[in-house]
Amino acid sequence: MNHALILPLLLPLFFGSGLLIAHRASPALKRWLSVLATWALMPLAGWLLVLAGDDRIHVYVLGNWQPPFGIVLMLDRLGALMLAVTSVLASAAVLYASRGDDDRGPNFHALFQFQLLGINGAFLTGDLFNLFVFFEILLIASYALLLHGQGPGRARAGLHYVVLNLVGSSLFLIAAAILYGLTGTLNMADLGVRVAAAEPSEAPLLAAAGFLLLVVFGLKAAILPLHLWLPRAYASATAPVAALFAIMTKVGLYAIVRVFSLVYGDAAGTLAGMIEAWLWPLAMLTLAFGVFGALAAKELQLLMAHLVVVSVGTLLAGIALGSEQGLSAALYYLLHSTLISGALFLLADLIVRQRGEVEGRLVVSPALRQPLLLGAMFFFGAISVAGLPPLSGFLGKVMLLRAVGPGEQALALWPVVLIGGLGMVVALSRAGSLLFWRATDEAPLRERADGVRLLACVWLLAGSLVLVVAAQPIQAYVQAAAAQVHQLGPYFDIVRGGAR
Structure with missing residues (x-):
């Protein structure tokens, strides 16, 4: 296995945990550690972009439990592209924060790293339940980051943000439970195979789970009418936090593309394009x-x-x-x-x-x-x-x-x-x-x-x-990424035992 696939998770996880343990360390040391961890993600993301450029679906199987039974990380062109833009955005945000904005509250840099852990995990996971887990990690970190600096404006915006996302998390769990009850799996590639082979009598419940997921992802992406929380929350946050939050709506959009192409895509029979x-x-x-x-x-x-x-x-x-x-x-x-x-x-x-x-x-x-x-x-x-x-x-x-x-x-x-x-x-x-x-x-x-x-x-x-x-090579890469998303066969091979 290529262990580079798990490094975008391990870097923020270990550095974030270390920053929590060393919360009494000097502010300068914590800033240097956070900047080092964040900027290290850029060359790593660049390497993963190159790795994904061979148009293969790269899979990292944790604990060597083969899919669909184990936790799977999945890297394709789309995931690599999202990791790259996140690393560039985060590198500027952490640099800006290190000039004093991080002093407005405790444990800013630890929370920043956990936020990156949740975002990177959402872009790499191949499992619907682990997508929920990474959503929760990034949301819990974002709750604290939004309130960083305190003040009544941030408290009001934070309350709305927390309540709405708690409702969204509940709906996510309900949708995942329906899918697991009907198919016996939550691996997204395996879900695509099983939804395509589902009985017609199961289609209404599968469609209901899909629409629940659309509501959840629409809330994360701030799609009308679920967007009302965003303007005041982003406007109330400190500048580096708001800058990092620029990728948060894209996590929701990415989830729509990923789930509704794999699970409810062209191979989903009557549910295709629902x-x-x-x-x-x-x-x-x-x-x-x-x-x-x-x-x-x-x-x-x-x-x-x-x-x-x-x-x-x-x-x-x-x-x-x-x-x-x-x-x-x-x-x-x-x-x-x-x-x-x-x-x-x-x-x-x-x-x-x-x-x-x-x-x-x-x-x-x-x-x-x-x-x-x-x-x-x-x-x-x-x-x-x-x-x-x-x-x-x-x-x-x-x-x-x-x-x-x-x-x-x-x-x-x-x-x-x-x-x-x-x-x-x-x-x-x-x-x-x-x-x-x-x-x-x-x-x-x-x-x-x-x-x-x-x-x-x-x-x-x-x-x-x-x-x-660099419009020409970038356009070529995104075109190849879009083409890869629409070719479902290699994704389904992850659980069919095909070459990976």
């Missing part, structure tokens, strides 16, 4: 309401949070097309939206630090200490997230619009995406004018932006340029 009719209107409504929320936002952080909802709707539209071209466009846009959303949360914090008592409210305030630098970064991020040329957001939207053929879907997608893009431009232009062009006569604050914080923000913003410069 959610396609639901995904399309949900995608359009989520995108539209995200834009309305951005236009109505009265705080900078709230604006950035609604842009995450917009990205969720855009990604879901690509998934809802049900084609390799649509999924590949969604994966490219996922890379772009994750990095840029994380960068904008960090940038919003840099701007707020120079606005004094006004903080993030979108009102006229004293001039910023570094208006040219922060204004240029805001302009770059706004162009990218709004999907204007020549940055990665534009390429992602072009790929998505080209993926839809002529017909009703095109009539719905093109106006929503283009008009939604115009709404984002309006919302960001309004915010930019208040932040950088209109100012009172009061003297600006003396504090300049911290150099390391600036580096972390620029690191993520530069991802948009990388996605443009």
Whole structure:
């Protein structure tokens, strides 16, 4: 077995546990350990990208218990891609946090590592129950990270977030129990085989379990109408936590792709494509309401949070097309939206630090200490997230619009995406004018932006340029990933004893 597959779990697990044990250690030591563990994930994720590039399904069998009876980790192009974007995002977030944000509460870096453990585990597991376990790990860590820094705003947002996710966890367990009771397995590849061979009398219960899972994953992904928790939670969190949370909605979307391609995919007989009719209107409504929320936002952080909802709707539209071209466009846009959303949360914090008592409210305030630098970064991020040329957001939207053929879907997608893009431009232009062009006569604050914080923000913003410069190989990789997801035979071979 290639032990590299389990390292994305062992690194945050051991370092997170060590940081808890050494909670009395100096802050500097804990920061160095956390940064070391997080940055070590980047070369590891790069190696796994190369490993998955041979188009084989790589399996790690824990305890040598062969599937479907044991715990299985599964690496394909899609999982490797998600691990890579997580490692890049987390590297910038932990660097930003190490400049003082981690001092606002205890055990920040241990919680950060456990959050990464849950996220990486969700992308690697091949078992539905272990997907639930990793969901719980990342959620428990996220509860504490959301409340990091305390304050009534975070407490209110955290309460809503916790209650809704506890309900989601209960529904997840009910769905898993139904599937196990009917099929006798929770290995996702084995579930796909058994659902395809299920009796017609079992189809209604299997469909009910599938729709429960859609509700659970829709809650994690913040799909309308289950998105109401996200804007206030993300806006209330500290900047590095909000930046890391940019990948959280993608975990829910990834779970939709993984479960509904393997378990309820093309081989599922009468249940094949059971959610396609639901995904399309949900995608359009989520995108539209995200834009309305951005236009109505009265705080900078709230604006950035609604842009995450917009990205969720855009990604879901690509998934809802049900084609390799649509999924590949969604994966490219996922890379772009994750990095840029994380960068904008960090940038919003840099701007707020120079606005004094006004903080993030979108009102006229004293001039910023570094208006040219922060204004240029805001302009770059706004162009990218709004999907204007020549940055990665534009390429992602072009790929998505080209993926839809002529017909009703095109009539719905093109106006929503283009008009939604115009709404984002309006919302960001309004915010930019208040932040950088209109100012009172009061003297600006003396504090300049911290150099390391600036580096972390620029690191993520530069991802948009990388996605443009390296667009051809990246597009080829995401196309191959989308094609692999739709080829179910190699996944089913995991439990049929085929070559792995």
